[in-house]
Amino acid sequence: TDRSAGPNCPGSLIVVSNRQPYRHEYDGEDDGDERTIAVDEPTGGLTAGLDPVCQRTNGTWIAWGDGDADFDVTDDRNCVAVPPSSEAYTLRRLDLSADAVDSYYRGFSNRVLWPICHGFTDLIEDRPDDFEWYRSVNDQFATAVADHADEESIVWIQDYHFALAPRTIRDSIPPSATVAQFWHIPWPTPETFRDCPAAVDLLEGLLGNDLLGFHVDRYATNFLECVERTLPSAAVDRKRRAVRYDDEATTVVATPMGVDAASYDRMGRSVDPSRLSSFLTTNGIPSETVLGLGVDRLDYTKGIPERLAALERFFERNPDWRGSFTFVQKATPSRTEIPTYQRYGEFVRNEVDRINSRFATDGWQPIVYTDAYLEADMLAALYRRAGVMIVSPLVDGMNLVAQEYVASSSEADGALLLSDRTGAHERLGTHAFSIDPTDTDGFARQIADSLSTPRHERRRRMSVLRNRVFERDVDWWMATQFDWIRSVHDDRRPDPTS
Numbered sequence: 001t002d003r004s005a006g007p008n009c010p011g012s013l014i015v016v017s018n019r020q021p022y023r024h025e026y027d028g029e030d031d032g033d034e035r036t037i038a039v040d041e042p043t044g045g046l047t048a049g050l051d052p053v054c055q056r057t058n059g060t061w062i063a064w065g066d067g068d069a070d071f072d073v074t075d076d077r078n079c080v081a082v083p084p085s086s087e088a089y090t091l092r093r094l095d096l097s098a099d100a101v102d103s104y105y106r107g108f109s110n111r112v113l114w115p116i117c118h119g120f121t122d123l124i125e126d127r128p129d130d131f132e133w134y135r136s137v138n139d140q141f142a143t144a145v146a147d148h149a150d151e152e153s154i155v156w157i158q159d160y161h162f163a164l165a166p167r168t169i170r171d172s173i174p175p176s177a178t179v180a181q182f183w184h185i186p187w188p189t190p191e192t193f194r195d196c197p198a199a200v201d202l203l204e205g206l207l208g209n210d211l212l213g214f215h216v217d218r219y220a221t222n223f224l225e226c227v228e229r230t231l232p233s234a235a236v237d238r239k240r241r242a243v244r245y246d247d248e249a250t251t252v253v254a255t256p257m258g259v260d261a262a263s264y265d266r267m268g269r270s271v272d273p274s275r276l277s278s279f280l281t282t283n284g285i286p287s288e289t290v291l292g293l294g295v296d297r298l299d300y301t302k303g304i305p306e307r308l309a310a311l312e313r314f315f316e317r318n319p320d321w322r323g324s325f326t327f328v329q330k331a332t333p334s335r336t337e338i339p340t341y342q343r344y345g346e347f348v349r350n351e352v353d354r355i356n357s358r359f360a361t362d363g364w365q366p367i368v369y370t371d372a373y374l375e376a377d378m379l380a381a382l383y384r385r386a387g388v389m390i391v392s393p394l395v396d397g398m399n400l401v402a403q404e405y406v407a408s409s410s411e412a413d414g415a416l417l418l419s420d421r422t423g424a425h426e427r428l429g430t431h432a433f434s435i436d437p438t439d440t441d442g443f444a445r446q447i448a449d450s451l452s453t454p455r456h457e458r459r460r461r462m463s464v465l466r467n468r469v470f471e472r473d474v475d476w477w478m479a480t481q482f483d484w485i486r487s488v489h490d491d492r493r494p495d496p497t498s
């Protein structure tokens with residue numbers, strides 16, 4: 001297959017996501033040529049993967065214009081052509097009020113939907129007005145989609161910030177256009193979903209999609225069971241994974257998301273070794289140490305305290321490794337306006353300090369914690385340098401970090417410790433060092449085992465993992481989604497023979 005061409009979308013693509021692919025910073029007054037605009041290029045798997053597809057189809061991307069407060073006033077819809085070099089597609093930025101963002105994004109999305117979908121029902125904070133703001137922002141996005149949609153459009157909505165928009169969009173765009181959505185986080189069991197506020201509205205909203213994608217079968221099945229229990233008038237065909245509700249059909253599919261494996265592999269090899277060693281030196285990491293690594297958003301689903309407990313147990317039981325194994329925890333601060341996240345961050349940092357004060361010696365500390373942002377190529381180089389990668393979430397829809405590690409490990413002798421509660425485990429679990437993050441003893445034993453496993457055995461495991469990650473990379477994921485989209489899109493087209 002011609003990979004440079006990338007996956008093809010069967011119509012003109014309209015992407016809907018919370019985050020925008022390009023961030024513009026306008027400098028000074030708008031007086032023609034004098035004005036400078038700094039543009040951040042897309043980073044990260046999804047944006048970087050979808051951007052070329054939008055470019056090829058001259059599509060539209062609708063997102064919250066976060067931070068671009070000073071919009072290009074020459075366009076009353078806040079549209080701008082991107083990328084700046086070729087102006088291939090339209091970026092439409094919604095100017096959401098501070099209240100809207102606080103309630104829709106930091107409220108209902110991240111204080112209700114995020115905890116419930118990950119099974120943390122005790123962390124749900126259903127504040128007054130948050131759901132109404134969530135609805136109102138979903139409506140704003142739906143109206144924007146309707147402005148841009150035509151008979152050929154394929155609307156592809158990303159993630160849990162938009163559970164209500166699909167139905168409104170379905171009702172306001174031409175019948176031959178297609179509405180699809182990918183839900184990047186788990187879908188909970190009916191027992192958990194019972195605690196969800198506005199459950200009926202959310203399911204009715206999502207069933208406005210012609211196609212609804214999840215990472216793994218389990219989430220798709222959970223979703224269908226929730227529909228069955230919550231919407232008695234919905235006709236659920238579990239075998240075909242299809243729902244008919246309110247005269248509309250929704251197909252539910254599981255297509256696990258991958259990473260841009262080739263580019264991690266390339267970046268990992270290309271970083272100048274002196275940049276990596278200066279990173280290690282700056283962080284007080286002995287250059288000859290065996291390196292362990294964790295890379296996560298600072299989120300309570302990621303199992304960081306459980307990982308620290310296992311590392312503490314490991315150093316207790318394996319004193320020989322003190323001084324010669326160093327664990328680097330790269331944490332990315334996230335949702336810091338939410339108190340639960342602030343407390344979690346504090347707890348993690350205190351635990352790191354406590355464990356370090358127990359075991360540290362003059363020239364070495366067991367855990368190095370950093371929340372500095374790393375350029376993607378440095379991250380890849382760090383992955384490549386790490387002998388042991390620990391991915392230990394309590395729940396995780398997929399987990400791209402585990403796949404990025406494998407893709408970057410071109411030396412192929414590192415070990416991946418992977419929680420059996422992640423979507424990634426379904427494909428990588430057989431050849432990773434599998435862990436239950438809550439079983440501290442077993443987890444600590446796996447750290448020790450992974451370190452003492454002979455190199456040829458680590459290589460054997462890693463080469464299987466690498467094949468799997470390269471085979472189902474982000475292009476595979478997109479192509480598979482587009483194949484499904486094409487099939488529902490064809491079903492919506494008027495029959496040419498009639």
Ligand code: GDG
Nearest residue numbers: 184257297332372373374375376379396397398399400401
């Ligand atoms: C959600 C779901 C699902 C982190 N620090 C840096 C950095 N990162 C990048 C990683 C990785 C991404 O952030 C994190 O992705 P994950 O998949 O691990 O986790 P979530 O953010 O929770 O993502 C998850 C995903 O959506 C996709 O569907 O897999 O289950 O929860 O790409 O590399 N990147 C750079 N510097 C950093 O310091 N460059």
